[in-house]
Amino acid sequence: MFIQELMQYQIQYKQNVFLKEYTTLHIGGRAHIMIFPKSVQEIEQCLKLCQKYDMIYVVLGKGSNILASDQGYHGVIINLTMFCEMKRLDGQRICVQSGATLKNVCDFCLQQELTGLEFACGIPGTIGGAVYMNAGAYGGEMQDVVEKVVYLDDKGVKTLSHSEMQFSYRHSYFSQQKGIILEVICCLKIGDKELMKKQMNDLMRRRHEK
Structure with missing residues (x-):
């Protein structure tokens, strides 16, 4: 249902991505869901969905100074790199x-x-x-x-x-x-x-x- 609502609000996302591709140290296992909001409204909607479905989340930028576990992250990653005007x-x-x-x-x-x-x-x-x-x-x-x-x-x-x-x-x-x-x-x-x-x-x- 979480994914279906993301699609309903047309918020870009990816599933099962490797965190090593999003950190400057190039380390980290799979992330369950990574979301790429482009506006304040989409960020707000992401938080509401995380609260609604009781999902943990973390905010990520370019991934510098981040030590991502090889075991990955079993929650939602809100990636802000497309929120950049x-x-x-x-x-x-x-x-x-x-x-x-x-x-x-x-x-x-x-x-x-x-x-x-x-x-x-x-x-x-x-x-x-x-x-x-x-x-x-x-x-x-x-x-x-x-x-x-x-x-x-x-x-x-x-x-x-x-x-x-x-x-x-x-x-x-x-x-x-x-x-x-x-x-x-x-x-x-x-x-x-x-x-x-x-x-x-x-x-x-x-x-x-x-």
């Missing part, structure tokens, strides 16, 4: 859906000539995962640019301001509280495209050398 808001702010990779976000900022996220250009994973753990590198952290975060929990869609995110070293509000990060609003600065590109290339070179 980006747009520029007024002035120096961008809104990014949580499944967007940091590389794509940095490339988008480069095109928009908005500086502040260059430090993240070589970090694997999605912006949602980066906010979750306050990822950082080369002197920068997500807390330096995040203005607010929109997320979903059992009670609906909510918003956290920067001060409410409880950022610290590799820690955020979501390290202790349940919730699916939906959108991240970042406040950046107007930058010089050539200088930004040079810095990003330099950071990528330094990362590969290590």
